[in-house]
Amino acid sequence: MGYKFSKEEMASIFSKLAEDYDVFAPVVKKGDGTFSDVDVVRYDKVSSLDEIEFEKKSDYSFKEALLPINETIFYFTEDETTVPKGPAKERLVFLRACDLNAVKRLDQIYLKNGFEDFYYKRTREMTKFVLMGCKESCTSGFCVSMGTNTTDEYDLYLKLDGDNAYVEAKDEKLAEAFKSGNEEAVSPDFVSENPTKVTLPKNITPETMKSELFKEYGNRCINCGRCNFVCPTCTCFTMQDIFYKDNEKNGERRRVWASCQVDGYTEIAGGHGFRSDNADRMRFKVMHKIHDFEKRFGYHMCVGCGRCDDVCPEYISYSNLVNRLGKECE
Amino acid sequence: MSLDINTKKAKKNAWRITKERGIGASRIRVPGGYCDAEVLGMVQEIAQTYGNGYVHLTTRQGFEIEGIHLEDMEEVNKKLQPIIEKVGINQNGEDKDKGYSASGTRNVSACIGNNVCPFANYNTSNLARRIDKEIFPNDLHFKVACTGCSNDCAKVRMHDFGIIGQTMPQYDPMRCVSCNACVKGCQSLSVGALRLENYKIVRDTEKCIGCGVCVTKCPTRAWTRSEKKYYKLTIMGRTGKKNPRLGKDWLIWADEDNIVKIIKNTYAFVEEYISPNAPARKEHIGYIIDRVGFEKFKEYALKDVELMPETIMNNTVYWDGIHFDNQH
Structure with missing residues (x-):
């Protein structure tokens, strides 16, 4: 059911919701960008509607609301371990269609990949999603090419339009909060075309893996890992055991985001690494997004949000690489 | 008829009396070296109408329009008016259409x-223009320059006052993925003030120069810049025939307002202690300090200055450099 409100009414309903839920949404962090006097849009906990950035695409994806960058798995003393408590409150996560499609990929890896991840599951079960529509396409995204421009997996759709606000509440409990509004048919804004279009390679063979393109782009890569860290579908983590300095018999084990482009990712005991060459790392990343994942789960991993292209300091365009690879495979 | 020109007056009106008799050059300072491209067209017009068609881009970020007949000075000064307004030169009100007062205090470069x-850690041109408004016009020989980071591309250490942008790096360990990009960046591009301990970064605060390389290298925004902008103030660097030397750090993690105050305060110090024999009242401030002592300088410079608690002030500053003036 859809409802219409004034923006003020919506702001006050939202503030009440934010008391019951932990709300995670894209926020403009003033001056926190890479360079001086440059902002960054990333996720944070918010308590009022006006904190949320509805216009600009977030530089970093929503995934940190489900998968903290650093997550303590357990604390250990000499003879026992303690698992930290999960989220105390239910959480609302604001995101766009591409990102909501990415949630399906995260679920695939953490819940439907042979076992259920305890930590992901307990947060995921407490999470509801609020869809932010896209009135216009962003320039770098290619969600239409990836079929991720639409979704019906949201619990709530929320749109601000001038002095008005519109919601569509699919979740019954959430709908309670909006019943005071004027009923009106509301349907999400989805884009049907992007300026960036990607054609995935059709005939990937073992030969494709040897493409010179991986060398070309690999040579330009500086192994910073930004493409992985902003990606809503990258799920890799590493483990870190921390021994507290005051008493090294106690400590904690954390899982921490990892990047297949950063040194150390494939390092094993003895110092051997499986993909020390940048071209191999580039191939691994690209093929995982457009081939390997699909082979295993039947749909592609990449949701075409375009964040990796936006963030790369070396102007490596993943979307262009894939298009060029597609031409090579014809 | 012979030319009858008050050269002293002309020089203080931003004109150069050149080696060629009867020929001058019009000097236009561009505060912070930042100007609307429209100015280039105006400079071109003067150069082609009154000059020899050539312009020198000066070492202090100005234009010097060459080959102008000195009898055209008045007319050229009129033509300078829109340029003066566009580049934001702090002109005396009564000087409108008459060029601008210059000489002594040099263009604030950036x-x-x-x-x-x-x-870069701040908008150097904006600060240069702010200082321009505060200290111009003035006869005393002051050189001030602004540079965005410790790379010091503006060579501010060769100035009486060098302003180097700093940022106090802010670290959120919970956003850090131990990728080491900052550690490597600090090691290769800066001073090596970072190390990894227990998978998190430890910043050696004694060593850190606030260059911001860690912030630019961080892929997750674990490192960000401080909201407050910080500056290092280096003092009394100079070139010249006697004892050229690099400016030394005096204030570290200082703020913009106090730095502007200190520069302004120093004018009173120079007024008081400049050598009576200084040619055309030109004496590098550093020589005056060498003569009367650093404590005296501090007394003047720090008048009404209340430094932030985090500002580090070196109580004594010793310079070296090359001595050509007292070699035996």
Whole structure:
């Protein structure tokens, strides 16, 4: 059911919701960008509607609301371990269609990949999603090419339009909060075309893996890992055991985001690494997004949000690489 | 008829009396080296109408329009008016259409700053223009320059006052993925103030120069810049025939307002202690300090200055450099 409100009414309903839920949404962090006097849009906990950035695409994806960058798995003393408590409150996560499609990929890896991840599951079960529509396409995204421009997996759709606000509440409990509004048919804004279009390679063979393109782009890569860290579908983590300095018999084990482009990712005991060459790392990343994942789960991993292209300091365009690879495979 | 020109007056009106008799050059300072491209057309017009068609881009970020007949000075000064307004030269009201008062205090120069440069920690041109408004016009020989980071592309250490942008790096350990990009960046591009301990970064605060390389290298925004902008103030660097030397750090983690205050305060110090024999009242401030002592300088410079608690002030500053003036 859809409802219409004034923006003020919506702001006050939202503030009440934010008391019951932990709300995670894209926020403009003033001056926190890479360079001086440059902002960054990333996720944070918010308590009022006006904190949320509805216009600009977030530089970093929503995934940190489900998968903290650093997550303590357990604390250990000499003879026992303690698992930290999960989220105390239910959480609302604001995101766009591409990102909501990415949630399906995260679920695939953490819940439907042979076992259920305890930590992901307990947060995921407490999470509801609020869809932010896209009135216009962003320039770098290619969600239409990836079929991720639409979704019906949201619990709530929320749109601000001038002095008005519109919601569509699919979740019954959430709908309670909006019943005071004027009923009106509301349907999400989805884009049907992007300026960036990607054609995935059709005939990937073992030969494709040897493409010179991986060398070309690999040579330009500086192994910073930004493409992985902003990606809503990258799920890799590493483990870190921390021994507290005051008493090294106690400590904690954390899982921490990892990047297949950063040194150390494939390092094993003895110092051997499986993909020390940048071209191999580039191939691994690209093929995982457009081939390997699909082979295993039947749909592609990449949701075409375009964040990796936006963030790369070396102007490596993943979307262009894939298009060029597609031409090579014809 | 012979030319009858008050050269002293002309020089203080931003004109150069050149080696060629009867020929001058019009000097236009561009505060912070930043100007609307429209100015280039105006300079071109003067150069082609009154000059020899050539312009020198000066070492202090100005234009020097060459080959102008000195009898055209008045007319050229009129033509300078829109340029003076466009580049924001702090002109005396009564000087309208008569050029601008110059000589002594030099153009406040600046590197390109954070308008463009990924390393810069502040808008150098804006600060240069702010200082311009505060200290111009003035006869005393002051050289001030602004540079965005410790790379010091503006060579501010060769100035009486060098302003180097700093940022106090802010670290959120919970956003850090131990990728080491900052550690490597600090090691290769800066001073090596970072190390990894227990998978998190430890910053050696004694060593850190606030260059901001860690912030630019961080892929997750674990490192960000401080909301407050900080500056290092280096003092009394100079070139010249007697004892050229690099300016030394005096204030570290200082703020903009106090730095501007200190520069202004120093004018009173120079007024008081400048050598009576200084040619055309030109004496590098450093020589005056060498003569009367650093404590005296501090007394003047720090008048009404209340430094922030985090500002580090070196109580004594010793310079070296090359001595050509007292070699035996």
